[in-house]
Amino acid sequence: MIKSLKIAMLAAGLAGLSLTAYAAGTPSVELGKKLFNDLALGGATGTKTCASCHPNGKGVENAWKNPNLAKQINTCIVGALKGKPLPLESVEMKSLVLYHQSLKPVTSR
């Protein structure tokens, strides 16, 4: 009884950690969405986020078709946000790509 309670508490603790785990962890749509709305993406110091020009992903719904999506994302990070490009293999970039893929319209799946 007490033992299973401990396990339950441990599991809850791990779930709580999942938010902070992203820096080292697994790419996710949630993180991508967060970064898409992050003023400091790519070390940018301006007043724009990706969502400033693409609110809720407007205008990038078909970006999932782009075989060079990560490069396009970096183009906007550098050109529009005045940030530094993200390493293509980083958790951040992979998460942004996942977020763009999640915007794929249901009808064209």
Ligand code: HEC
């Ligand atoms: C200042 C406005 C602006 C901001 C901020 C901006 N973009 Fe863009 N973005 C554009 C414009 C304009 C285009 C289309 C023309 C082009 O490709 O240059 C575009 C195109 C794109 C495309 C290609 C869409 C397609 O159909 O292939 C992607 C992906 C994209 N942006 C992602 C991002 C991401 C990610 C960010 C944040 C790092 C961002 N954009 C920030 C203006 C912006």
